[in-house]
Amino acid sequence: MSVFYPKASKTIVGHKAVREALRDTQTYSSDLQGDSDVRDYRQLPLEVDPPRHHLYRVALAPYFVKPTIELLVPQFRENTENLITNFFKHENLEVGQHLSLPLVMKNLGVIYNRPQDVDEWISWGPDVWTAESEERDGKVLHRYLDAIYEEALTKSKDDIWSQIAYLEIEGQQVSAAEFRGIAGVMLAGGRDTVVKLFTGIMWHFGHKVEDLESLRSNPELIAPAIQEFLRFLSPLPAMNRTVVPESSTTELPDDRYVGMSFISGNFDETVYTNPFEIDFNRGRNPHLSFGFGPHTCLGNHIAEIEARVFLEVILKSGLNWKVTTQDIRYHQVPYAKVPDHFGSVRISRT
């Protein structure tokens, strides 16, 4: 998920300050609508404040809780083993396109029990808003959302989209706009973020095989390694809040946006020694990659469990590789060592 907003007039930085601001939803409200170039409805539960926010969270939580996702591990493992085996049959393939994106979409097909949609989701590429061209455009996603909404309302099925279409919030069935907002974020939230996480893991091991060997000898480091990759890669580096809730007035000042820099918390030297090193032995790792406070990522268990399976399969495969070519856009100073966007990462076995 990456949400586009006009530039923030100020940005909150630092681990403590960002956590405090994220908790203070009265001052820093999520009552705002991002991506206004491509959509005219709220992504939910992302763009609504408590107490209403809580109602959406409670309604959606059963789909995202850890025990529910753990049940899917055998299918994640099968997807991961098949894709890794096929990927390494070739030389010099691009990781994002040929491994991370298809894997993340196949796993999502398992989570939502919609295997019939996986090829279509893959065809959109990592970002739903640039599915057809470099230009941001909502058409492709909205065509799909309209089709599944129609299907949910007219065919009596008990799949994920039917359940979402009939969700009740305070006794009221969700509207078509609410359905778009919920289903849209369920499709976009765990897409570019998890693709970036997997591509970043492959990229790192392709430069530093010692870290891969170290995990092979110490599999108890898998869990801390996942947290460390999440911290270092900061797949969603920042999000905005507004100091003027957008449904409170029609006179919206242009300088209402405040950025919440998750990445600044992840590289805060008062919390992390040598933050620009990837270190699987950090111990406590209170990173802000999933945000903090009421809007903490709802898909965090999905990302962590998929990543655990991904690492386990890689370790067991015995494969090593090196990066052959890479086209990476890095963040600006002071995070210039941290990849912001993996344009392409090609690897070959060693």
Ligand code: HEM
């Ligand atoms: C590495 C993977 C991921 C990262 C780094 C990530 C990051 C985040 C962050 C930082 C937020 C908070 C945004 C804010 O405070 O404004 C968030 C919210 C959210 N994420 Fe994720 N996410 C990931 C994976 C997923 C997955 C797999 C899903 C679902 C399939 C998902 C669904 C959501 C939803 C629904 C929210 C909104 C929660 C709310 O507003 O209460 N995310 N994510």
